[in-house]
Amino acid sequence: MSLLEIKDLHVKVENHEILKGIDLSVNAGEVHSIMGPNGSGKSTLAQVLARRETFVVTAGEVLYKGKDLLAMKPEEAACEGVFLAFQYPVEVPGISNAYFLRSAVNARRKYRGEEEMDAMDFIPYYKEKMKLLEMDERFMNRSVNEGFSGGEKKRNEIVQMAVLEPKLAILDETDSGLDIDALKIVAKGVNAMRSPDRAIVVVTHYQRLLNYVVPDFVHVLVDGRIVKSGGPELALELEDKGYAGVEGEAVRV
Amino acid sequence: MSLTTTTPELQSYLESFTRFEKSAPGQEQGWLRTLRQEGFARFSELGFPTTHEEDWRFTNISPISRTTFQLADGSAKVKARDLDPFRIPGAASQLVFVNGHYTPELSSLGKLPKGVRVCSLAEAIEHARSLEGLLGRYASFDRDAFIALNTAFLADGGHVYIPRGVVVEAPICLLYVSTGNSAPAMAHPRNLVVAEAHSQVTVVEDYVSIDSGVIFSNIVTELYAGPDTVVAHYMIEREDTQALNVSTLRIQQERNANVESHSLLLGGALVRNNVHPVLAGEGGECLINGLFIGKGRQHMDNYMLVEHAQPHCNSRQFYNGILDEQAHGVFHGRIIVHKDAQKTDAKQTNRNLLLSDEAQIDTKPQLEIYADDVKCTHGATIGQVEENALFYLRSRGLDEIAARRLLLYAFASECLERMRTGPVRTYLEALTTSWLPEGMALVQAAGAEVQRNWEELG
Ligand SMILES: Nc1ncnc2c1ncn2[C@@H]1O[C@H](COP(=O)(O)OP(=O)(O)OP(=O)(O)O)[C@@H](O)[C@H]1O
Ligand SMILES: [Mg+2]
Numbered sequence: 001m002s003l004l005e006i007k008d009l010h011v012k013v014e015n016h017e018i019l020k021g022i023d024l025s026v027n028a029g030e031v032h033s034i035m036g037p038n039g040s041g042k043s044t045l046a047q048v049l050a051r052r053e054t055f056v057v058t059a060g061e062v063l064y065k066g067k068d069l070l071a072m073k074p075e076e077a078a079c080e081g082v083f084l085a086f087q088y089p090v091e092v093p094g095i096s097n098a099y100f101l102r103s104a105v106n107a108r109r110k111y112r113g114e115e116e117m118d119a120m121d122f123i124p125y126y127k128e129k130m131k132l133l134e135m136d137e138r139f140m141n142r143s144v145n146e147g148f149s150g151g152e153k154k155r156n157e158i159v160q161m162a163v164l165e166p167k168l169a170i171l172d173e174t175d176s177g178l179d180i181d182a183l184k185i186v187a188k189g190v191n192a193m194r195s196p197d198r199a200i201v202v203v204t205h206y207q208r209l210l211n212y213v214v215p216d217f218v219h220v221l222v223d224g225r226i227v228k229s230g231g232p233e234l235a236l237e238l239e240d241k242g243y244a245g246v247e248g249e250a251v252r253v
Numbered sequence: 254m255s256l257t258t259t260t261p262e263l264q265s266y267l268e269s270f271t272r273f274e275k276s277a278p279g280q281e282q283g284w285l286r287t288l289r290q291e292g293f294a295r296f297s298e299l300g301f302p303t304t305h306e307e308d309w310r311f312t313n314i315s316p317i318s319r320t321t322f323q324l325a326d327g328s329a330k331v332k333a334r335d336l337d338p339f340r341i342p343g344a345a346s347q348l349v350f351v352n353g354h355y356t357p358e359l360s361s362l363g364k365l366p367k368g369v370r371v372c373s374l375a376e377a378i379e380h381a382r383s384l385e386g387l388l389g390r391y392a393s394f395d396r397d398a399f400i401a402l403n404t405a406f407l408a409d410g411g412h413v414y415i416p417r418g419v420v421v422e423a424p425i426c427l428l429y430v431s432t433g434n435s436a437p438a439m440a441h442p443r444n445l446v447v448a449e450a451h452s453q454v455t456v457v458e459d460y461v462s463i464d465s466g467v468i469f470s471n472i473v474t475e476l477y478a479g480p481d482t483v484v485a486h487y488m489i490e491r492e493d494t495q496a497l498n499v500s501t502l503r504i505q506q507e508r509n510a511n512v513e514s515h516s517l518l519l520g521g522a523l524v525r526n527n528v529h530p531v532l533a534g535e536g537g538e539c540l541i542n543g544l545f546i547g548k549g550r551q552h553m554d555n556y557m558l559v560e561h562a563q564p565h566c567n568s569r570q571f572y573n574g575i576l577d578e579q580a581h582g583v584f585h586g587r588i589i590v591h592k593d594a595q596k597t598d599a600k601q602t603n604r605n606l607l608l609s610d611e612a613q614i615d616t617k618p619q620l621e622i623y624a625d626d627v628k629c630t631h632g633a634t635i636g637q638v639e640e641n642a643l644f645y646l647r648s649r650g651l652d653e654i655a656a657r658r659l660l661l662y663a664f665a666s667e668c669l670e671r672m673r674t675g676p677v678r679t680y681l682e683a684l685t686t687s688w689l690p691e692g693m694a695l696v697q698a699a700g701a702e703v704q705r706n707w708e709e710l711g
Contacts (some may be wrong), residue, residue, distance in 0.1 A: 050648045054640065074647035075656075083648075094663030094670070100649070107650035134354040134594070143663075205636065 003028045003199050004168055005060035009060035011041075018044045020224035021060070024063055025054040028167070029196040033210055033235060034203045036221035037243045042203045044088050045221070046172045050084035051077045061066075064168065076106075077205055079119045081167030085157035085174045086219045087203075092144035097156070098126060100144050108164070133189045147176055148176035169193065170201045175209035187212030220246055262589040263297060265321045268675055269439075270405055273324060274550075277408050279378035284385045285407075292394055292404030299398040311583040312554040316523050317497050321393040322469050324406065327354030329432040331463060336430065339461050343676030344425035346371050348411050351430050352468065353440025355409050363423075368416035374443055377412040388445060391531070392475050392503040397527075399499050403473040406441035410472075413456055417479075419450040424455040424487075424677050431492055433464030436682045444474040448482045450507075453687075455485040457677055458500075458647035462493035462520070472500035478510040480534060487677055491520040491684070494549060506566075508534030516543035516572075517681055519551050531557040532566035532594075543572040544668035546688055547580030547612075554583035561594035570601040574651075574669050575661060575689075576612035586631060587619040594624045601631040606638060608662055644690040661689050664690055 011019035018041045036042050050064070051074040060070045061070040063094050069077060076227055098119075106116040111123040117125075132241065133155050145153050154174050161169050171190070175183055190213050192198065203211060210218075210232065218234040219226045220243065228234065228246055236247055270293050279285045280706050301318040302309040331351050336359060340347065348371065349359035356372035362371060370377075377384060393400035411427035429442060462471060470492075478484045490498055494497050498521045503507045506512050514528050545553045559568045574582040584603040605614045618631040646656035665685050672678040 002526075050644075052644050052648075054644075073653070074644060075650050075652045078648055078650035086645065086648075088641075090642050092642055092660070094664060094666040095659055100646070100659075101652055103655070104649035107652065107655070111650070164649065235336070 003065060005063040007061045010058045011044055012056045012058050018224055018230045024219065024226065026199045026201065028199050030192065031200045031202065031213060031215045033215040033218045034201060034221055034237065035218060035238055037207065040221045041224045042221055043172055046170045046203055049170055050074060050082060081171060083161050083164055083166030083169045085161055085171040087147050087172040089153040089157055091146045093246045095144050096141050097144055098140040101126060101160060106165060107114055121165045126163060129159050132162060132165060132192060133159045134185050135159055151179065151182045154178055155182060155186060158186050160218055162189060162193060168199050175206060176203050183209060184212060207235050210235050262318060262658045263300065263489045266684045269324050273406055278375045284516040288389050288538060289405050289407060295394050296398055296401035296405055299401060299556045301398055308556065312552065313352060314526060317469055320437050325352035325438035325440045327351065330431060330673040331359060331430055333359055335463050340427055341424065341426055341457065341676060342682045343423055344426045345421060346416065347426040347428055348373060349428045350442060352432060352438060353409060353442050353496045366419050366421060367370045368643045369419060369421060370414035372412050374410040374445060375408055382548055391505045394474050397558065399455065399471055400473055400501055403441045403443060403471050410443040413446045415448045415452040421452040424457050424458040426459060429460045431462045431468040431496060433466035434468060437467040439471065441471065442472045446476040448478050448484050450479040451481045453483040456678065457487040459489040460492050460498060465493040465495050467495050469497040474502045476508045478502045478504065478512050480508040482509060482510045483621060485673065488526065490518045490524055493520060494522050494551065496521045497523045501529065504530035505532060506530060506532050506537040506539060509536040510534065511538045513540040514604060518545035521551065523552045525554045525556065527556045532568065535563045535565045537566040538586045539568045540671065541570040542668055542671045544665055545582055546575045547582055548577040549580065551580045557586045559599060561590045561597040561599060564595045565592060565600045570667065571671060572603045574605040574614055575664065576614060577608040579611045581653045582614045588629060590624050590627050591620040592623040594615040595626045597624060597627040599629045603633040605635045613662060625675045660690060662686065
C-alpha cells in the first residue's frame with residue numbers, strides 16, 4: 001500500500017475549479033517532484049494535502065497511511081505525520097520559534113499518547129537541527145519568521161521539518177529565493193531526511209534543487225492536471241523544452 | 254457661596270455634596286474647601302457630557318448619568334484573604350482602598366527609602382498643608398465634568414512622594430476594591446504622585462471587585478514627573494461587569510523626564526480611560542501603551558490626549574484591542590503639538606482584533622499641529638485572527654483552540670512586551686493569559702520564565 005494515494009482529486013477555490021482530477025501515488029522512501037507553470041495548482045494541491053479548509057474538495061479521494069486524509073483537520077494530518085513547508089511562510093509576531101516549535105512537538109506527542117518534552121530536553125534537540133541547517137541559534141528566541149529574510153524563512157521551514165520528523169513532507173518551492181550556498185544547505189537538510197519510511201514531495205520550478213535532491217519521480221502539473229510523469233530526466237527535459245513542449249508531447253500521447 | 258444645579262439629574266449630587274462637606278477631611282483648610290466648591294460649581298454648569306460632544310461621540314454615559322448614586326461609605330468589610338489574588342508579588346507597598354476608602358488594616362507599607370512618602374491622601378490632607386498648590390494644579394476641571402466632580406468629592410486616594418534623587422525599585426501599588434453594594438454607589442478616588450528631580454518610581458493602580466454590584470468609580474490621578482525622572486504608571490481595570498469606571502491620568506513631565514503609562518483594561522461594564530500627558534520640558538519621552546480586552550457587552554473607551562508643549566520631545570502611543578461578542582471599543586488618539594514644540598516626534602498606533610461580527614471598534618486619530626518642524630505619524634488597523642496564520646500553526650499540529658489562543662496571546666503580548674521586565678509585567682502576563690477567551694493554560698508557558706530558561710540554556 002502506498003503512503004499517499006490521490007485519486008481523481010477535484011478542488012475548487014471560490015467557485016473556480018483549480019484541480020481537475022489529480023491521480024498520484026507516493027510510496028514511503030520515495031522523493032517525488034512536482035513541476036508546473038505559475039498558477040497550475042501546485043500550491044493548491046500541497047495545501048489541500050495539509051488540509052487547508054478554504055479549498056473545497058468537490059470530488060476524489062486521498063488515502064494517507066490507508067486513512068481518509070480529507071476527513072482530517074490540519075492538526076490531525078500534522079499529528080499523523082504530514083508536513084508542509086510553505087511557499088510563503090507566515091510571520092507570527094510575539095511567539096518565539098522555540099516556544100512555537102516545542103508546542104508543535106508536544107501536540108504530536110500528546111496525540112500519540114506520549115509524554116511531553118520539556119524545554120531542557122527540547123532545546124538541545126532543536127539546536128542540533130538548527131546546526132544542520134546552519135542557522136544561528138539566536139533565531140530560536142526570535143518571533144516566528146518575523147523580520148526573517150526570504151531565505152531565512154525557507155531555511156526555518158526545513159528546520160521545522162527536521163524537528164518534527166514527518167512521514168510525508170511536502171516542500172512548496174522551498175528553493176525559490178535561496179542563493180546557491182543556502183540552496184546547498186537546504187538540500188543537505190532535505191537529503192538528511194531521506195529515509196525508507198518517509199516520503200518527500202518537492203514542488204519546484206527549477207532543476208537547480210533537483211541536482212542536489214535527486215527525485216525518483218517527476219510529475220508535470222499543468223492547469224490542474226498531471227500531464228506527464230517520469231524519472232529525474234523529465235526535469236532536465238522540462239528545463240530544455242519548457243512546459244509547453246512537454247505538455248504538447250503529453251497531449252500527443 | 255451658594256450652590257445650585259440646573260438639572261434634576263444632578264440634584265442627588267448636590268445632596269451628596271452638601272452632606273459630604275460636613276465631614277470631609279481638611280474642610281477647615283480654606284483652599285481645599287474652595288477647591289471642592291469650585292469643582293462642584295463647575296460640574297453643575299457642565300453637566301455630564303453627551304454623545305453630541307466630539308470627545309464623547311462613541312461613548313454613551315447614560316448608565317452613569319441616569320443612575321442615582323450614593324457616596325460609598327467605608328463600612329464594607331473585606332477579609333485580607335479575599336485580596337490574595339490581587340497582591341502583586343514583589344511590590345514595595347500596597348495601599349488598599351475599599352470603595353474608595355483607605356483601609357490601613359489591609360494595607361502594607363513595606364520598607365521604603367528615606368524621605369519617600371506613601372500614604373492615603375486623606376492622611377496627607379489631615380497632617381500636612383503641603384498639598385496646597387499641588388492638588389488640582391494639573392488636573393484642570395474647567396472643561397471636564399468628571400474631573401470637576403472628582404475635585405468636588407476629593408477626599409481619599411493614594412499619595413506618593415519621591416524626594417529628589419531617590420530610586421524606588423519595587424512597585425508601589427494602589428489597590429481599589431469594589432464590594433457589592435445594595436444600592437448603586439460612587440467613589441471619587443484621587444491620587445497624587447510626585448516624583449522630584451532625578452528620582453525613579455513605578456506606581457500601579459489596580460481596580461478590582463469582590464462581589465458584583467453597581468459602582469461608579471470616578472478617578473483622577475495627578476502625576477508630576479520632575480526633571481530627569483524615570484516614572485512608570487500602570488492602570489489595571491479588572492472589575493466586575495457591572496462596574497462603571499471613568500479615570501483620568503494627568504501627567505506633567507518636566508525636562509528629560511521619561512514616563513511610561515501602561516493600561517490594561519479587562520473588566521468593567523463601561524470604562525473610560527483618559528490619559529493626558531503634557532510634555533512640558535525639553536527632551537521628555539512618553540510611552541503610552543495599552544491593551545483592552547472586551548467581551549459580553551463591555552464598553553471600553555480609551556481617550557488619549559498627548560500635548561507637546563516644548564521642543565525635542567518624543568511620544569509613542571500603542572494601543573491594542575481585542576473585542577469579542579458584543580463588546581465595543583474606542584480609541585481616540587489626540588495629539589496637540591503647541592507652537593513652540595519644534596522637533597516633536599509623535600507616533601500613534603492602534604491595532605484591533607475583532608473576534609465576532611457583533612464586536613465593534615471606533616478608532617479616531619486627531620492631530621493638531623501648530624509647530625512646523627515636527628514628525629507625527631498615526632495608523633490604525635482592524636482585523637480578524639488571520640486565517641493563514643491560523644492554518645500555519647495548525648499545520649504544525651496545534652489544535653484550533655490552541656492556535657487561536659497563541660495568536661491572541663501574541664497580539665496581546667505586543668503590549669506586554671513594552672513593559673519593563675519585572676514583577677508587574679510578570680504579574681500582568683499571567684493575568685492577561687487567564688483573561689483571554691477560553692483561559693489558556695497552554696500559553697502561560699510562553700511568558701518570560703520559559704524564555705529565560707532558554708537563554709540560560711543557550
Ligand atoms: N484564495 C484564492 N482565491 C481565488 N483564486 C485562488 C486562490 N488561491 C489560489 N487561487 C488560484 O488558483 C490557481 C492555482 O494557484 P496555486 O497557488 O495552486 O498555483 P501554483 O501552481 O502554486 O503557482 P506558483 O508556481 O505561482 O506558486 C491560480 O490561478 C490562483 O490564482
Ligand atoms: Mg505555488
